[in-house]
Amino acid sequence: GAGVSQSPSNKVTEKGKDVELRCDPISGHTALYWYRQSLGQGLEFLIYFQGNSAPDKSGLPSDRFSAERTGGSVSTLTIQRTQQEDSAVYLCASSLPFSLDRVTEAFFGQGTRLTVV
Amino acid sequence: QKEVEQDPGPLSVPEGAIVSLNCTYSNSAFQYFMWYRQYSRKGPELLMYTYSSGNKEDGRFTAQVDKSSKYISLFIRDSQPSDSATYLCAMKKTLDSSYKLIFGSGTRLLVRP
Numbered sequence: 177g178a179g180v181s182q183s184p185s186n187k188v189t190e191k192g193k194d195v196e197l198r199c200d201p202i203s204g205h206t207a208l209y210w211y212r213q214s215l216g217q218g219l220e221f222l223i224y225f226q227g228n229s230a231p232d233k234s235g236l237p238s239d240r241f242s243a244e245r246t247g248g249s250v251s252t253l254t255i256q257r258t259q260q261e262d263s264a265v266y267l268c269a270s271s272l273p274f275s276l277d278r279v280t281e282a283f284f285g286q287g288t289r290l291t292v293v
Numbered sequence: 294q295k296e297v298e299q300d301p302g303p304l305s306v307p308e309g310a311i312v313s314l315n316c317t318y319s320n321s322a323f324q325y326f327m328w329y330r331q332y333s334r335k336g337p338e339l340l341m342y343t344y345s346s347g348n349k350e351d352g353r354f355t356a357q358v359d360k361s362s363k364y365i366s367l368f369i370r371d372s373q374p375s376d377s378a379t380y381l382c383a384m385k386k387t388l389d390s391s392y393k394l395i396f397g398s399g400t401r402l403l404v405r406p
Contacts, residue, residue: 180336211396216301218381218396219337232393267336282394284336 178202180285182268188291189258197253197288201270208251209271209282210243214264222266225251226273258292265289296320299382299397307405312369316382316397319363323384323395326358328367331379331399340380341367372404 181200189195201208210222221235225245236242240258245251255262269282299316306312314328325344329337341356343349343365349356355368369376379401383394 216398218297218299218398219383219394221393221395224393235393269336281339284338286334286336289334 180268180270180283182266182285182288184288185286186289186291188293191260191292192257194254194256195258195290197255197266197268197290199251199253199268199270199285201249201251201268202283203249204272205270205283206248206273207271207280207282208245209269210251210253211267211269212264213267213287219267222253255290258290260292263290263292294319295398296395297382297384297397300400301398303401303403305403305405306372308372308374310372310404312372312376312402312404314367314369314380314382314400314402316365317363318365318384318395320384320386320395321360321363322386325385326356326365327383327385327394328354328356329381329383329396331381333378337381369402372402374404374406377402377404 183198208225211219213219223243224232227248228245240256243253265287267287269284271280271282274280297318327342328340330340331337343356343358346358346360353370357366379399381399382397385394
């Protein structure tokens with residue numbers, strides 16, 4: 177398909193385990209974003225990639241969270257030693273490069289629902 | 294205090310009603326204002342955006358920004374059951390060179406047939 181693809185759709189993991197979440201952006205979109213949506217909460221910004229570099233990772237909640245992007249395309253978000261408070265929907269979005277003179281629409285994937293038990 | 298406040302609802306209206314959804318914010322540096330619609334178990338999709346103050350209309354949807362009051366609204370005319378979703382407001386600072394949007398918590402809307 178032509179949209180942002182995330183996998184897995186659902187992930188149940190035991191507390192203390194590591195998880196990897198994958199995002200396939202829209203082809204040609206150089207910008208990629210990860211957000212987290214907890215129950216009843218808005219989207220919380222985690223990290224922004226432009227190409228393979230991450231100029232803004234200010235939203236990562238702790239050093240257990242990391243993300244990388246390779247080939248300017250696929251990105252993985254890794255959570256080490258998962259905790260119950262990490263349970264949330266993790267959303268990935270991609271867009272064309274940022275521009276000051278127009279709003280650059282970000283297209284979201286369907287998200288990965290992570291449950292830590 | 295959150296930077297963006299939004300009533301979580303749920304807001305239940307009959308089909309055909311005019312719906313008003315609102316957000317308030319505290320940071321005067323926000324210049325771009327957006328409304329996203331999110332269906333259950335789907336990612337958000339951009340509905341409308343406005344820059345600075347004023348109104349913008351697109352079909353049954355009207356977005357309003359009042360920067361003096363730090364208040365934005367989305368109006369939906371002739372609401373349909375297919376409009377039932379969570380509506381998220383989002384904001385961005387002008388000179389921020391990333392796409393770091395600050396979101397409200399979302400208002401759940403239910404349009405009854």
